[in-house]
Amino acid sequence: MTNMLQVEGLNVSFPSRDGPVRVVRDVTFTLGRERLGIVGESGSGKSQTGRAILGLTPASATVTADKLSFDGIDLRHASAKTWRSLRGPRMSMIMQDPKYSLNPVMTVGRQIVEAYRRRGDATRTDARNRAVAMLEAVQIRDPERVFEAYPHELSGGMGQRAMIAMMLIAEPDLLIADEVTSALDVTVQLDVLRILDGLVRDRGMGLIFISHDLRLVSSFCDRVLVMYAGRVVEEIAARDLHSAQHPYTQGLLNCLPQIDGDSGPLQTLTRDPAWLA
Amino acid sequence: MSVSPANTGGRWRALPTYGLKAGKLIATVAVTFLGLLVVTFLIGRVVPVDPVLAVVGDRASKSTYDAAYIALGLDKPLYHQFFIYLKQALSGDLGTSVLTKKPIIEDIARVFPATLELATAGIILGTLFGVPLGVWGAVRQGKLPDQVIRVVGLVGYSAPIFWLGLLGLLVFYAKLQWVAGPGRIDISYEYTVTQTTGLLLIDTAMQGQWDAFRNVLAHLALPAVLLGYFSMAYISRMTRSFMLAELGQEYIIAARVKGVPEWRIIWVHALRNAAVPLVTVIALSYAGLLEGSVLTETVFAWPGLGQYLTNSLQNADMNAVLGGTLVIGIIFVGLNLLSDLLYTVLDPRVRRRT
Numbered sequence: 001m002t003n004m005l006q007v008e009g010l011n012v013s014f015p016s017r018d019g020p021v022r023v024v025r026d027v028t029f030t031l032g033r034e035r036l037g038i039v040g041e042s043g044s045g046k047s048q049t050g051r052a053i054l055g056l057t058p059a060s061a062t063v064t065a066d067k068l069s070f071d072g073i074d075l076r077h078a079s080a081k082t083w084r085s086l087r088g089p090r091m092s093m094i095m096q097d098p099k100y101s102l103n104p105v106m107t108v109g110r111q112i113v114e115a116y117r118r119r120g121d122a123t124r125t126d127a128r129n130r131a132v133a134m135l136e137a138v139q140i141r142d143p144e145r146v147f148e149a150y151p152h153e154l155s156g157g158m159g160q161r162a163m164i165a166m167m168l169i170a171e172p173d174l175l176i177a178d179e180v181t182s183a184l185d186v187t188v189q190l191d192v193l194r195i196l197d198g199l200v201r202d203r204g205m206g207l208i209f210i211s212h213d214l215r216l217v218s219s220f221c222d223r224v225l226v227m228y229a230g231r232v233v234e235e236i237a238a239r240d241l242h243s244a245q246h247p248y249t250q251g252l253l254n255c256l257p258q259i260d261g262d263s264g265p266l267q268t269l270t271r272d273p274a275w276l277a
Numbered sequence: 278m279s280v281s282p283a284n285t286g287g288r289w290r291a292l293p294t295y296g297l298k299a300g301k302l303i304a305t306v307a308v309t310f311l312g313l314l315v316v317t318f319l320i321g322r323v324v325p326v327d328p329v330l331a332v333v334g335d336r337a338s339k340s341t342y343d344a345a346y347i348a349l350g351l352d353k354p355l356y357h358q359f360f361i362y363l364k365q366a367l368s369g370d371l372g373t374s375v376l377t378k379k380p381i382i383e384d385i386a387r388v389f390p391a392t393l394e395l396a397t398a399g400i401i402l403g404t405l406f407g408v409p410l411g412v413w414g415a416v417r418q419g420k421l422p423d424q425v426i427r428v429v430g431l432v433g434y435s436a437p438i439f440w441l442g443l444l445g446l447l448v449f450y451a452k453l454q455w456v457a458g459p460g461r462i463d464i465s466y467e468y469t470v471t472q473t474t475g476l477l478l479i480d481t482a483m484q485g486q487w488d489a490f491r492n493v494l495a496h497l498a499l500p501a502v503l504l505g506y507f508s509m510a511y512i513s514r515m516t517r518s519f520m521l522a523e524l525g526q527e528y529i530i531a532a533r534v535k536g537v538p539e540w541r542i543i544w545v546h547a548l549r550n551a552a553v554p555l556v557t558v559i560a561l562s563y564a565g566l567l568e569g570s571v572l573t574e575t576v577f578a579w580p581g582l583g584q585y586l587t588n589s590l591q592n593a594d595m596n597a598v599l600g601g602t603l604v605i606g607i608i609f610v611g612l613n614l615l616s617d618l619l620y621t622v623l624d625p626r627v628r629r630r631t
Binding site for chain 2 (some may be wrong): 006028051054056080084085086087088090092093095096097100101102103104105106114115150152153163166167170
């Protein structure tokens, strides 16, 4: 498998009154045209890992890496121009909450068209048709109407799909999906996953699927990175997740209720400071 | 889920719903206006200025005084007096000025265009410079441009405007002779220009008197720049903080993810959102300028509303003061209304709630 993305020794730290806080520590992984899951609790550094790959870490933070390359391009010293040529057509990210990540004063259609026109000089009608087709592709029943709608006029599930359409219309090679299904109800979750799955398969896209939902990740992804306090504590094939070695992963798994399991109190996670060593 | 059926159109397709909204707005305005009239009426009754004496003079006989007392309706109960006041105010009769012996409404119509011209020039300059500077400051937050803009703004905001005015006259009029001195127009032109709108720039331009036009411009430049500087300080400050709030939003990151160029993120994505509260800031600054900046008008011998009101106040010309207060109140209500309407145009979320 060719490695599209190589991450070695990635560190992200934010300044604070008590010195820098390292939110991502020595993260190393590679990604080919596959589905890689990153799981962990809130604050474990999943999202910051994703944002660092796209060069979207807040200006106050410091990012260092031994290696951070996408398709042979060194991202550590990429110029603004390089980033602009990469983001959108080459790499993209679907963000958590459409309520905040869609511009409230622009119609959904304009925002999708804007993403499409980054690819080159498409005509207005051309871009419009593509956008509507894309909305249809993400299972929106009334694409024309959604095209004209403002974000606040859409439900959460519709907004999320519009977001997916917007981020996929430029047909990126690498897609980071950051908690895309967390805000959705279960039936919509499945729809969205089906859409993403189809894209990985049909377009040979590389997908980083960030989630805190262990079960979802294990059933959906090929490989899983388990993060704890900014570190990757375990990397494991998704189908082997049940036989995970690291006590944190085991602990997470034990916290999940089982339908056919005993009905005693669920276990809580006991943390070992040694995990951080 | 899905889309609300009523309002999926572009910005202007929501126009029909404006009908209902306009009705509500008119009702609000009517109530505000009534409240304003009550206040001005009551002030008129409370101040220790005898309205009868103001009419008949302090050497009038008792019978003349009593006749005027009755003619003014002062023997009637208060609510009746208010009713008369209301009727007169609604028909445009705000009484007669003791000073000029003319109807107040005529006086205000004469002085207001001077203030309007100055205030409009000021707010245009203030917005034209204030908004881009505020955006720039937000983008370069904490860097040199931001600091410079802040200091320049702070000076504009805290230096007394009359002092800046005098200094400006000394430097640019007396020494450098770049601009004309106090007043709106040179006396030599004063009687050649027919005042139709009262806005001298427009009047001279319409009559093709370009020499006079240039002269008016030379007179207007300094006070307008001063008022513009003053409002620029405030507008840039507010723009900066609105922009900072918007630039920290997730949709900005989403736009970066899409590969949208930075200039577009700043001037299209963020500014369009920041424009919504900014409209109110600009409208209220404008209202503040229209009130007639007494100090500026005094320094520049500008025959506007501020000077008229100060004059009337000093001479206890209560009708004029109350009439002027009413006009200022109407301006504030009107501009508030306008900014509310613009709000609806700029923010699709507000449109829906009506």
